[in-house]
Amino acid sequence: MIASLTPTTTWYLVLAAVLFGIGTVGVLVRRNPLVMFMCIELMLNAVNLSFVALAKRLGDIGGQTTVFFVMVDAAAEVVVGLGIIVAIMRRRPGATADDISVLKG
Amino acid sequence: MEFVVFVLASAMILVGAVGVIVRSHPVHAALSLILTLFGVAVLFVAQEAHFLAVVQVIVYAGAIVVLFLFVIMLLGVDRTEDITAEPFRIQRPLAAIVGVGVVGLVVASVVAARNALALRGDGLSIAEETGDHDSNIRQLARSIFGDYVVAFEITSVLLVVAVVGTVVLTRRMRSSDDSSTGSKAKGA
Amino acid sequence: MLDLVWLIPALPLAGFFIILVFGRLLGEPKAGIVATAMTAGSFLVTAGVFFDLLSRDESERHHVESLFSWIPVGSLSIDLAFLADPLSITMALFVTGIGSLIHLYAIGYMHGDPKFSKFFLYLNLFVFSMLMLVLGENLLVTFLGWEGVGTCSYFLISFWHTRDSAATAGKKAFVTNRVGDWGVMMGMFLAFGAVGTLSYEGLNHAAEDGALSAVTATAIALMLFIGACGKSAQLPLYIWLPDAMEGPTPVSALIHAATMVTAGVFLMTRVNPVLEVAFDWAPTLIAIVGVATALFAATIAVAQTDIKKVLAYSTVSQLGFMFLAVGSGAYVAAIFHMVTHAFFKALLFLGSGSVIHGMHHEQDMRKMGALRFLMPVTAMTFIIGWLAIAGVPPFAGFWSKDEILLFAFAKSPILYVVGMVTALLTAYYMTRQVIMVFFGEARWKDRSEENGAHGDHEPHESPATMLFPLVVLAGLSIVGGLIQLPFSKDLHFLEKWLHPVVEFGEADIHSSWAYENKYLLLLVAAVVALAGIGASVLVYAQNRIRPIEPEILAEGWYYDKAITGFMGGKGRDAFDAVATVDNRVVDGAVNGVATLVQRTAGTLRRTQSGAVRTYAAGVGIGVLALLIWFFLRGVVL
Numbered sequence: 001m002i003a004s005l006t007p008t009t010t011w012y013l014v015l016a017a018v019l020f021g022i023g024t025v026g027v028l029v030r031r032n033p034l035v036m037f038m039c040i041e042l043m044l045n046a047v048n049l050s051f052v053a054l055a056k057r058l059g060d061i062g063g064q065t066t067v068f069f070v071m072v073d074a075a076a077e078v079v080v081g082l083g084i085i086v087a088i089m090r091r092r093p094g095a096t097a098d099d100i101s102v103l104k105g
Numbered sequence: 106m107e108f109v110v111f112v113l114a115s116a117m118i119l120v121g122a123v124g125v126i127v128r129s130h131p132v133h134a135a136l137s138l139i140l141t142l143f144g145v146a147v148l149f150v151a152q153e154a155h156f157l158a159v160v161q162v163i164v165y166a167g168a169i170v171v172l173f174l175f176v177i178m179l180l181g182v183d184r185t186e187d188i189t190a191e192p193f194r195i196q197r198p199l200a201a202i203v204g205v206g207v208v209g210l211v212v213a214s215v216v217a218a219r220n221a222l223a224l225r226g227d228g229l230s231i232a233e234e235t236g237d238h239d240s241n242i243r244q245l246a247r248s249i250f251g252d253y254v255v256a257f258e259i260t261s262v263l264l265v266v267a268v269v270g271t272v273v274l275t276r277r278m279r280s281s282d283d284s285s286t287g288s289k290a291k292g293a
Numbered sequence: 294m295l296d297l298v299w300l301i302p303a304l305p306l307a308g309f310f311i312i313l314v315f316g317r318l319l320g321e322p323k324a325g326i327v328a329t330a331m332t333a334g335s336f337l338v339t340a341g342v343f344f345d346l347l348s349r350d351e352s353e354r355h356h357v358e359s360l361f362s363w364i365p366v367g368s369l370s371i372d373l374a375f376l377a378d379p380l381s382i383t384m385a386l387f388v389t390g391i392g393s394l395i396h397l398y399a400i401g402y403m404h405g406d407p408k409f410s411k412f413f414l415y416l417n418l419f420v421f422s423m424l425m426l427v428l429g430e431n432l433l434v435t436f437l438g439w440e441g442v443g444t445c446s447y448f449l450i451s452f453w454h455t456r457d458s459a460a461t462a463g464k465k466a467f468v469t470n471r472v473g474d475w476g477v478m479m480g481m482f483l484a485f486g487a488v489g490t491l492s493y494e495g496l497n498h499a500a501e502d503g504a505l506s507a508v509t510a511t512a513i514a515l516m517l518f519i520g521a522c523g524k525s526a527q528l529p530l531y532i533w534l535p536d537a538m539e540g541p542t543p544v545s546a547l548i549h550a551a552t553m554v555t556a557g558v559f560l561m562t563r564v565n566p567v568l569e570v571a572f573d574w575a576p577t578l579i580a581i582v583g584v585a586t587a588l589f590a591a592t593i594a595v596a597q598t599d600i601k602k603v604l605a606y607s608t609v610s611q612l613g614f615m616f617l618a619v620g621s622g623a624y625v626a627a628i629f630h631m632v633t634h635a636f637f638k639a640l641l642f643l644g645s646g647s648v649i650h651g652m653h654h655e656q657d658m659r660k661m662g663a664l665r666f667l668m669p670v671t672a673m674t675f676i677i678g679w680l681a682i683a684g685v686p687p688f689a690g691f692w693s694k695d696e697i698l699l700f701a702f703a704k705s706p707i708l709y710v711v712g713m714v715t716a717l718l719t720a721y722y723m724t725r726q727v728i729m730v731f732f733g734e735a736r737w738k739d740r741s742e743e744n745g746a747h748g749d750h751e752p753h754e755s756p757a758t759m760l761f762p763l764v765v766l767a768g769l770s771i772v773g774g775l776i777q778l779p780f781s782k783d784l785h786f787l788e789k790w791l792h793p794v795v796e797f798g799e800a801d802i803h804s805s806w807a808y809e810n811k812y813l814l815l816l817v818a819a820v821v822a823l824a825g826i827g828a829s830v831l832v833y834a835q836n837r838i839r840p841i842e843p844e845i846l847a848e849g850w851y852y853d854k855a856i857t858g859f860m861g862g863k864g865r866d867a868f869d870a871v872a873t874v875d876n877r878v879v880d881g882a883v884n885g886v887a888t889l890v891q892r893t894a895g896t897l898r899r900t901q902s903g904a905v906r907t908y909a910a911g912v913g914i915g916v917l918a919l920l921i922w923f924f925l926r927g928v929v930l
Contacts, residue, residue, distance in 0.1 A: 007107055012152070028909055
């Protein structure tokens, strides 16, 4: 029966990979800076998922510790990132990522 | 049973992820993100990472996404973005290539290396085995405050720096208004 | 005394700097006196070195004085060094000696010229360069002097630069010399490549020891000969010398008679061992070029009307004799003739300068005549010079010319015959000149109406500063032959003196027919000289025969015109083509690199779009590439 199949570590890793890929495509395609940021969060989550799966498989709690730290860093990153976005958006309301191109060569 | 859980959680995750990248309204995207985060939390539980699952829901879904929504509302970036337009013509094919390529390669690697994964650590302490309901937290705490205590301390410095930095970044130069946002410290 | 040999070129160099700084202050005549004093001082030092060398044994007459290491680069080590040996000191003696006399003469000749001190500036620089040339221990020091004399020649020929013809003549001299200089440079490169050193000692020893292959030696010798052709005005490259008469007469006397033009002969004599081990046809070629030039120039001299042009072509002709000697292996004879020629040619030029000065700068011989009454000293000395060059015994020219013809006969009777014909013509045209200038009717008297201001003045004798050198040189022309009389071995002073330098290359003609009958040939030479004089007297003095002066000879067989035409026309087109290649290809390549860089940068600049998403795409591609690599390494391999 299908229900007797147990998801192995491989399944989790594959899922994490797919989630990562979706996040990557999102970063590259979307222009709204906030949505781009959200896609980055997707990628981070994919990584977290794979860490946790491997922690279980390899029996090493270090994987979960890593996820802990990743979450803390993600929070700090969001704080700073949103601060930057706010600072930019105040000057140019309605700007997209493509409009911030002052460093154009 | 685990199979069903996995399938349902995966469905949540994938639907949410696709929703984030497809929805033109940023608030819709944020809500899709929440869906994904919940799915990930479910899978955390399935992988005996109970504490992390809780942290995921509280911090990620509960604080970070809420922060996103605050900014969306504050700045009025809730106008829908025109998804059909793409100024750089090569960008979408490139994104497709990169996405498919990365996914494909990682999946191929994982599948090829599936037999290399073997138990090597001390093993996770699972509640059913030890009889202790807090076994996961205990083990995690021992790891964080034991092996990785330096990283822990540095991370706290990082948080302070992030907060201070953001306050500085978002200060309005002309007046000393209090209307800076996004500067709530986390973790307590 | 020998270690003071560096003083010899240093004194004229000091004179140059003194006049450079103080020239205008010193003015006339002090600038001239300083210059003359420096050159005379140089002569005294040379005489001292000469006696020092004389007091030594023959094998020890070789002193190298190295001032400093000039070019120490890798395996190339060239010192600024002087070589005091019989050949170089002989050259230095007459360069400084005649140089001093001409400096003295010039004080009188250039009187009143606004650029008086500049003249002596250049003269001293010239003497310095010439001394570097002859005293050089290696080809590079000689080349330094070689180029220096070429440059000074340019300065001095175009001294009166406001005259178009003078400026052009100066340029022509320099450019033609440059063609020859290419030959010298090629010779130097070949010498260094073959032997690894540029010093004469190294090169000559290599030749003597057989370390130099015949091919290499021929190549070196002929390349140096090309340089000699340029500097010593031999057949393809002689065209600058007649035009060089635009310069003041002391310049013509010093540079274009006595010293610079002999540099080519000197160079060939210096490397005589190399010429000796070259293929046999190389010296023969040199002899042929020499004697052909001699004949060619002599035929042209017959029809010239300018007093200095006659002497110019005569110089080309006499230099041809010297190269005939070099080609016949008669190096001693070549140097002998060089010395005697320096005496009488300088005398003739200075004498002609005196005539020009007295005739108020009239140079056309057809407007002269019967000047011996009004300019007796000039006439007397000029006549002595005439007898010397015509080859009348016992004057100096007779002995030296005869010596050359002796060796020429031993090499090939044809060379001898051509040489004899040239000697005949030499006597003929020189007599013609003497008659036209000093004898006959006073044709200048008739022109008094034509000449306006000129007509009121009578020609006058020149001042003592100009006459003194004439007298000294006349004396030398009389007794100069004593250094190498053919009558007995004991009288071969010059040969004994030069022996260590030329022993390897000197031809041995003791067993030839010519040597055994040398007194007969001596007599023939005397007869031919007198015949030439006699014929000329018949034509010009007694008007018994009509003069043969066809235009083709007066125009120098149209050789010069042909070259000018070619250079202006087809030659110029060829040069323009080369210049275009240089502009398009070479410059184009260099500029092309710059343009390429610019275009590439311009294209690459577009990657800096400023948009974050493109950068993210770049990162994504990089990640993909890394993953592929890891995948290949980890999974596939």
